[in-house]
Amino acid sequence: MTRGRWIVLALLVVAAGLAVAAFWPRAPQWTAEERAAIAGLWIGNLPPLPADPSNRVADDPAAAALGHRLFFDTRFSANGEVACATCHLPEKDFQDGLALGEGVGVANRRTMPLAGTAYSPWLFWDGRADSQWAQALGPLENPVEHGGNRTYFAHLISELYREEYEAVFGPLPDLSHLPRLAGPVDDPAVQAAWEAMTPADQEAVNRVFANMGKAIAAYERHLNPGPARFDAYAQALIGGDARAMREALTLDEVAGLRLFIGEANCIQCHNGPLLTNNDFHNTGVPAVADLPEDTGRAAGAQLVLADPFNCVGPYSDADASQCAELRFMLAEGEQLVRQYKPPSLRNVGDRDPFMHAGQFITLGEVLIHYNVAPAAPAGESELEPLGLSQEEMMQIIAFLRALSGPIHAETKWLQAPE
Amino acid sequence: VEAPNSRLTDNGLYRISFTSALDPIAINELHSWTLHVETADGQPVDDALITVDGGMPGHGHGLPTQPQVTQNLGNGNYLLEGVRFQMPGAWVMRFDVAADGQSDGVTFELALQ
Numbered sequence: 044m045t046r047g048r049w050i051v052l053a054l055l056v057v058a059a060g061l062a063v064a065a066f067w068p069r070a071p072q073w074t075a076e077e078r079a080a081i082a083g084l085w086i087g088n089l090p091p092l093p094a095d096p097s098n099r100v101a102d103d104p105a106a107a108a109l110g111h112r113l114f115f116d117t118r119f120s121a122n123g124e125v126a127c128a129t130c131h132l133p134e135k136d137f138q139d140g141l142a143l144g145e146g147v148g149v150a151n152r153r154t155m156p157l158a159g160t161a162y163s164p165w166l167f168w169d170g171r172a173d174s175q176w177a178q179a180l181g182p183l184e185n186p187v188e189h190g191g192n193r194t195y196f197a198h199l200i201s202e203l204y205r206e207e208y209e210a211v212f213g214p215l216p217d218l219s220h221l222p223r224l225a226g227p228v229d230d231p232a233v234q235a236a237w238e239a240m241t242p243a244d245q246e247a248v249n250r251v252f253a254n255m256g257k258a259i260a261a262y263e264r265h266l267n268p269g270p271a272r273f274d275a276y277a278q279a280l281i282g283g284d285a286r287a288m289r290e291a292l293t294l295d296e297v298a299g300l301r302l303f304i305g306e307a308n309c310i311q312c313h314n315g316p317l318l319t320n321n322d323f324h325n326t327g328v329p330a331v332a333d334l335p336e337d338t339g340r341a342a343g344a345q346l347v348l349a350d351p352f353n354c355v356g357p358y359s360d361a362d363a364s365q366c367a368e369l370r371f372m373l374a375e376g377e378q379l380v381r382q383y384k385p386p387s388l389r390n391v392g393d394r395d396p397f398m399h400a401g402q403f404i405t406l407g408e409v410l411i412h413y414n415v416a417p418a419a420p421a422g423e424s425e426l427e428p429l430g431l432s433q434e435e436m437m438q439i440i441a442f443l444r445a446l447s448g449p450i451h452a453e454t455k456w457l458q459a460p461e
Numbered sequence: 462v463e464a465p466n467s468r469l470t471d472n473g474l475y476r477i478s479f480t481s482a483l484d485p486i487a488i489n490e491l492h493s494w495t496l497h498v499e500t501a502d503g504q505p506v507d508d509a510l511i512t513v514d515g516g517m518p519g520h521g522h523g524l525p526t527q528p529q530v531t532q533n534l535g536n537g538n539y540l541l542e543g544v545r546f547q548m549p550g551a552w553v554m555r556f557d558v559a560a561d562g563q564s565d566g567v568t569f570e571l572a573l574q
Contacts, residue, residue, distance in 0.1 A: 367543060425521070
């Protein structure tokens with residue numbers, strides 16, 4: 044090869060290099076503010092599990108083992124076919140994929156996923172419970188979920204789990220003189236039987252019932268979210284590893300992340316490592332025609348204040364001074380009407396349909412809703428129209444699908460007990 | 462230039478300052494503040510009644526909790542409990558002080574990440 048040909052070849056190589064550089068997708072650049080926002084969503088910044096002073100057995104392994112068995116036991120229902128795990132299916136992120144939960148009947152709300160709920164000061168879509176254990180009691184007596192009543196459950200505990208229960212909570216009270224079915228539920232006969240019981244007997248049954256919730260909560264504390272592809276990206280960004288960033292997310296997903304923390308305002312409510320602020324917001328989600336009127340947090344705030352199983356109630360193990368969430372709760376006001384809790388967006392891509400009554404079938408419908416920002420059926424929607432293009436909405440959806448990861452828990456907790 | 466956490470009230474009657482137990486203030490954490498109230502010439506105000514309001518004016522919503530002054534710590538200091546901000550952005554906190562038959566208030570602006 045002559046010297047001239049070498050030069051031509053060298054020039055061609057340089058030209059090709061320039062062409063590649065011009066068209067090669069550039070690594071995304073993030074401002075310091077955006078980096079802080081992304082780090083704020085990273086699962087590595089999830090704090091240690093907060094203590095639950097209202098549940099003295101929250102971290103007791105024997106309580107968790109008992110709760111695990113109760114969670115999967117269908118005998119604790121009116122028809123013997125419904126357990127917590129009927130709607131909170133471990134293989135489906137502890138939810139059921141249905142618009143409305145189906146127990147012994149059909150519920151008015153969508154089943155919520157469970158991972159990470161130990162971090163939330165409020166449980167249920169409307170926050171009508173203030174601990175995992177108080178939450179667990181609601182479905183047990185709901186006529187369309189387990190459809191049972193607390194005296195029946197107390198009898199079952201004494202017949203089926205006496206040893207395990209007493210090892211954790213001490214001796215069971217004498218229940219032999221109590222009716223089989225009694226509790227403050229809708230069924231008039233069951234309610235009348237409850238009202239005929241002495242206050243001391245009611246108290247004793249309430250305590251067994253509360254302890255069931257505390258055991259179930261001790262189990263549920265083991266269910267927490269694990270890292271998703273997004274977390275690999277965030278970790279690589281924090282560590283300055285451009286190659287790992289490229290491997291973690293596609294350019295569309297990165298564009299979706301940029302919109303999520305920026306123009307689309309998702310991060311206002313879906314913030315922190317669980318991608319929820321665990322607060323309450325009216326986003327103008329449509330009402331479902333066939334369901335009763337639903338005022339969301341406006342009703343939920345009153346219900347949690349009145350709940351005998353709340354943090355300041357007689358069955359809580361906390362001092363009132365440890366119940367700051369309840370003490371300083373916003374209890375009244377127009378702003379609460381049709382507010383609902385933003386669920387964690389971890390695994391949201393595997394969790395259709397969406398919203399508190401499964402109003403939207405696809406993430407596309409969800410994005411269109413936020414983009415259009417329709418008026419709320421009651422109260423005031425906090426949304427403003429976003430003006431996103433179809434491509435931008437698709438990018439956000441791509442990003443949401445990068446939030447899926449396995450639940451971080453020992454395998455034994457992710458299946459029925461042996 | 463005034464420190465961002467110390468301001469004269471709207472009509473100049475008092476100076477109010479705050480210290481957050483959570484510093485820097487992070488979102489989604491319930492925490493408390495200590496408020497200090499003094500007269501414009503620097504005398505601590507020990508018998509103040511303090512009301513609290515706030516929110517995000519840009520979003521048209523108020524505070525997610527109902528913070529309250531729960532304790533008079535003496536020497537013009539008051540414990541404010543139940544503060545939480547649940548999203549990043551521009552927040553305001555408004556304190557109205559009534560003492561010795563007079564009242565005045567001030568609004569603080571906070572930019573949270």
